[in-house]
Amino acid sequence: MSMFDDKYFAYVTSSYGITLLVLAGMVLWARAQFKSRTAKLDEMEKLGITRRSQKR
Amino acid sequence: MSDITSKIAVRPSLGALANPTRFLNLVRILLPWLWVVTIALFIAGLWLSFAAPEDYQQGRTVRIMFIHVPSVWVAMFAYMVMVSSALGVLVWRHPLADVAARAAAPLGAAFTFLGLITGSIWxxxxxGTWWVWDARLTSFLVLLIIYLGLIALWRAIEEPAAAARPAAVFILIGAINVPIIKFSVDWWNTLHQPASVFRADGPTLSPEFLWPLMVMALAYSMLFLTLHLMTMRNEILRRRIRSLQIxxxxxxxxxxxx
Structure with a gap:
C-alpha cells in the first residue's frame, strides 16, 4: 500500500503542513519586523535623529 | 584573543550582556551558526521521522507525535524562559530580562497553538474526537490563554518600564499552570496518555520512535532559541525607535x- 492510500494520509499531511506554515510564518514575521525596524532607524538617522552614543 | 571575543568583548557574566549594543553584536555573530545547526537538525529529524516504522496500533499517525510532542515541550520551555526572565526583572533588574520575556511570549503562543492543533488532528x-475537556488538554489550552493575556497586557501598557513589573508578576502567577500541565495525566483520569518519555523509570517508547522524537525536540529547541534571539533583537530595536521618537x-x- 502506498503512503497516499493510507487512511491516515490526510491527518499526517495536514498536521505537518500546518506545522510548516506556523514555523515558517514565525521566521518570516521575525525577519520582516527586523527589516522594518532597521529601515525605520536608518530613516531616523538620515533625519539626524540618533542616540547620544551614535553622535560623533 | 579570538576573533569573536575581540569583537564583542565578552566577560564571563550575564552582566556582560546587559548592554543591548553588545547583545546585538553577539546575536549578529551567532545567528548564522544557529540557523545552520537548526536546519541540519530539522533535516535529520524529518528523515528519521519518515524512516521510522509504523506503530502496530496507530499506523502512520505515529508520525504526528514527532511534531506534536516537541511543540508541547517547547511551549512549556518557552514559559519557563519567561519565568526566569520575570525573576530577572523582579529580583536582579537585568536590563534585558523584560526584553527576553516579551520576545518569548508570541513564540510560546505559536508553539502552544501548534501543540493544540497537531494534538487535535492526532x-x-x-x-475518535478532535477535542475533550480533560485535564491535560484543558490546562494546555489555559497556557495559550495565559500567553495571549500577557501579549495583551504588554500591548495595553505602552511604556516598557511600566509594563515590566505587572507582566513579571502575571508570568509568575501563570507558572502554577506548568506543573499542572505536566502532572495532570497523573493527578486526574484523562483521555490523554500518561508521560512516556520523562518518567522516573525511564522512557517507555521504543528506540525507533524515541530517536526521531529526541532529534526533532532538539531541532524545535534550537529553532526556539534562534527565533528568541531574533525577536529579542527586534524588541530592542522597537524600544530604540520609541525612545528616539519620544x-x-x-x-x-x-x-x-x-
Missing part, C-alpha cells in the same frame, strides 16, 4: 527642533 483518528517629540515641544 486525536481524531486515535480517540526624545524628538520632547525637543520639538521645547522648540529645540526647527
Amino acid at each position: 486525536g481524531k483518528p486515535m480517540w 526624545t524628538t517629540a520632547r525637543r520639538a515641544e521645547r522648540g529645540q527642533v526647527e
Whole structure:
C-alpha cells in the first residue's frame, strides 16, 4: 500500500503542513519586523535623529 | 584573543550582556551558526521521522507525535524562559530580562497553538474526537490563554518600564499552570496518555520512535532559541525607535527642533 492510500494520509499531511506554515510564518514575521525596524532607524538617522552614543 | 571575543568583548557574566549594543553584536555573530545547526537538525529529524516504522496500533499517525510532542515541550520551555526572565526583572533588574520575556511570549503562543492543533488532528483518528475537556488538554489550552493575556497586557501598557513589573508578576502567577500541565495525566483520569518519555523509570517508547522524537525536540529547541534571539533583537530595536521618537517629540515641544 502506498503512503497516499493510507487512511491516515490526510491527518499526517495536514498536521505537518500546518506545522510548516506556523514555523515558517514565525521566521518570516521575525525577519520582516527586523527589516522594518532597521529601515525605520536608518530613516531616523538620515533625519539626524540618533542616540547620544551614535553622535560623533 | 579570538576573533569573536575581540569583537564583542565578552566577560564571563550575564552582566556582560546587559548592554543591548553588545547583545546585538553577539546575536549578529551567532545567528548564522544557529540557523545552520537548526536546519541540519530539522533535516535529520524529518528523515528519521519518515524512516521510522509504523506503530502496530496507530499506523502512520505515529508520525504526528514527532511534531506534536516537541511543540508541547517547547511551549512549556518557552514559559519557563519567561519565568526566569520575570525573576530577572523582579529580583536582579537585568536590563534585558523584560526584553527576553516579551520576545518569548508570541513564540510560546505559536508553539502552544501548534501543540493544540497537531494534538487535535492526532486525536481524531486515535480517540475518535478532535477535542475533550480533560485535564491535560484543558490546562494546555489555559497556557495559550495565559500567553495571549500577557501579549495583551504588554500591548495595553505602552511604556516598557511600566509594563515590566505587572507582566513579571502575571508570568509568575501563570507558572502554577506548568506543573499542572505536566502532572495532570497523573493527578486526574484523562483521555490523554500518561508521560512516556520523562518518567522516573525511564522512557517507555521504543528506540525507533524515541530517536526521531529526541532529534526533532532538539531541532524545535534550537529553532526556539534562534527565533528568541531574533525577536529579542527586534524588541530592542522597537524600544530604540520609541525612545528616539519620544526624545524628538520632547525637543520639538521645547522648540529645540526647527
